[in-house]
Amino acid sequence: MEYKDYYQTLGVAKTASDDEIKKAYRKLVRKYHPDVSKEADAQAKTQEINEAYGVLSDAEKRTAYDDLGRGHQYRAGQEFRPPPDWGRGFGGGAGGPGASAGFGGADSDFFADLFANLGGRRRQAPPQRGEDSHASITIDLADTYTGATRTISLTVAERDAQDRIFTRERNLSVNIPKGVTAGQQLRLSGQGQPGAAGPGDLYLEIQFRPHNRYRIDGRDVYQTVPVAPWELALGGEVEVTTPSGKVNVTVPAGSQSGRKLRLRGRGIPGKEVGDLYLLLEVVLPPATSDKARELYQTMAREMAFNPRAGG
Template sequence: MKYKDYYEILGLERGASQEDVKRSYRKLARKYHPDISKHTDAEDRFKELGEAYDVLKDPEKRAAYDRMGSEWRNGQDFQPPPNWDEGFEFSGAGNEAGSQADFHDLFESIFGGAREARSRRHAFNAQGEDHHAKVLIDLEDAYRGAKRSISLQVPMIDTQGHVTLESRTLDVSIPKGIRAGQHLRLSGQGAPGATPGTAGDLYLEIGFREHPRFRVDGCDVSLELPVTPWEAALGAHIAVPTPDGSVEMTVPPGSGDSRRLRLKGKGIPANPPGDLYVILNIVLPPADNDSAKAAYDAMRQAFNFDPRAHFYG
């Protein structure tokens, strides 16, 4: 994907007001309108201006675009930063009634899809619009359930016409067994309606923070477990950490490096629960003293073993 610098396209600084955006677009759209412009690239420039304006005129799209960073150059290969959308609250206006917004759709509406994106509804609606946000939780919260305070940032236009982010904090109950990609519905926490009882809902898309030890795939969880050569060769009973405390696991004799062992039902406690997969990582002790070197030499003499016996064909 190529980065599109919409501010550069419209000849604006990033701190430009919404009125500046409108004024610059109108000026350049007149200059490059295909019906009157004599520039050979007028049609392409006019489409490019329209795409940039569709994003920057919309406070939500502009705020989301700004969150992706300002260090990119126009035409540069681009990937959005990890979790760029964490805690970003948006209305998802234009979605079909009852559907949930998707952050991929929001991203596509900014880069490459802005011209095709549905226009925002401006008509008054007695029922407040639903809002959406992505939040990251700890894996341990999915195992045990938790009560957490989350902070969200909502795009707003200040009195000077600039797009700003207003923060709000909500107390949320994280249910045990929730998976990444599922949504929590907070009734009445979306946009206000005609009366307090007609406010929209807030849908929180759940993601997991990166964990230093565990990896998640749906309801299944995996980790690498360091073992000694003798534990792998002779078998052993080893305490294995899980997000909900340690459990004892049997390493079968003759286990090789990268062997995958399953602890059934020790993944995320959904319905049905996931499994915990333990990948063995055989770690060699260092030969950093005379006794350790002697032990390695004794092992060399004890085994008639050539790991490259079939390597050369």
Template sequence: MEYKDYYQTLGVAKTASEDEIKKAYRKLVRKYHPDVSKEADAQAKTQEINEAYGVLSDAEKRAAYDDLGRGHQYRAGQEFRPPPDWGRGFGGGGGGAGGGFEDAMGSDFFADLFANLGGGRRRQAPPQRGDDRHATISIDLADAYNGATRTINMMVADRDAQDRIVTRERNFSVNIPKGVMAGQQLRLAGQGQAGPAGPGDLYLEIQFNPNPRYRIDGRDVYQTVPVAPWELALGGEIEVTTPSGKVNVTVPAGSQSGRKLRLRGRGIPGKETGDLYLLLEVVLPPATSDKARELYQTMARELAFNPRAGG
């Protein structure tokens, strides 16, 4: 039997906290879950990750596993057999709540290791919840400002009446909470893979639909606002339609294209609401009429302006 380094599998230190172990597990599951991963060994990798987490997330199992490695330099892949007296003091009586270790993962290493506990008897695995599913959902920026309800379609793996794996299309109604951010995950309880002890959960990672007018940085939003040349040169008040509604904004006289105006508290809502930055972009009137061409010729003659002078 080959020794398995569960800490190495999850990529955490042996001193890792429960939260660090849980975070590492979720990150790896999102990467290797067969429903979303393109890795060739995704199924096997997911089983290894689940096995490692099943031990390290259980305080008693982790204590017993750590006790096994204390004073030894076991390495992953090394030929290994548990010492005959190992496990003394870790649920040796069996039968009580939390007093035994079950062969829950189907791994020879896991089964042989923890079968030494509880009087040497291998216990029947308890029913397991189904796997969690992970997917992404694309929303408009307005949904983050106002909240929304969206229906998404997903192809999911399921079992038919003959216990064969089949693919089905399912519709999910999703409540988008106000203030949601890119990268945030929404949990739909009980919408994951089916399992003997009930289904897992569905986790939807938020991403925003591309929009050339907006750039999003955390809760801050950058919006491009087209302005006329005289609005920049002379200044004045302009009306701007923002994600949170229409606002009147004062453009300082003598502004240049690319100037940034900050509107505090007009970003994505939250405990600390972000800001909205308006990026002024000059738009020239087209010289498609005689009058327009005449005005441009007058400007060229009387202003004698060379934007490249001194460049």
């Protein structure tokens, strides 16, 4: 059996605080969760991360794990067997109902052998609620303007009749409330990891699907709007399709490419609604015909315009 360095798995120091361990776990589980990760070994990595967090987030298990390593220089992957007297003082003998019921550790020989001797104490402890799970969900910008319902696929852990943990795929319908922002977490009660006292919760972090015309800053939205040269030079009204619908916008005469027009209250909705900023971007008509080239030649001759003058 190979030794597992749970601190190395989570990328934290052995002196890490509970908060540091939780932050590291959340970051890694978001990176490797099979629903969002493109890594080939995402599911195996997620199981390793869950197992490590299940030990280091539990005060008794972490103490026992640290005591085992005290005075030894165990390395990840090193051949390992618990000492014969391992577990003394932790209540109960080897095996027992709690031997393989750890968080995410049912498939790990290292976990099962290491914590088999904690079974007696576990039977006396009050039932524990399951751990919270973390994942992300990607939505379109338009979804936050109106609210939406989306279906996601999750790999979830469950317990069988022998109290062993196994995983299965299931679909979950998620209500996206109006006004959510990037990075915000949606809490789905009872959709987390299983536990003797009931499942934990699932936290979904909101991400917006990238779009070549939109940039989001908090509740403000920046949108690139293509315009023709004469619309900039002469001004006028143009129709723009925004995330909240179509709107007519007045372009001031003499505008330059890159000019920013502010539409108050048309950003992401909320108690403090954001603004929508339209960034004008000139698009030149192609000179693909004789008539078009003639018009460009006339402009060059009549206007005598040098865009680099004074640069």
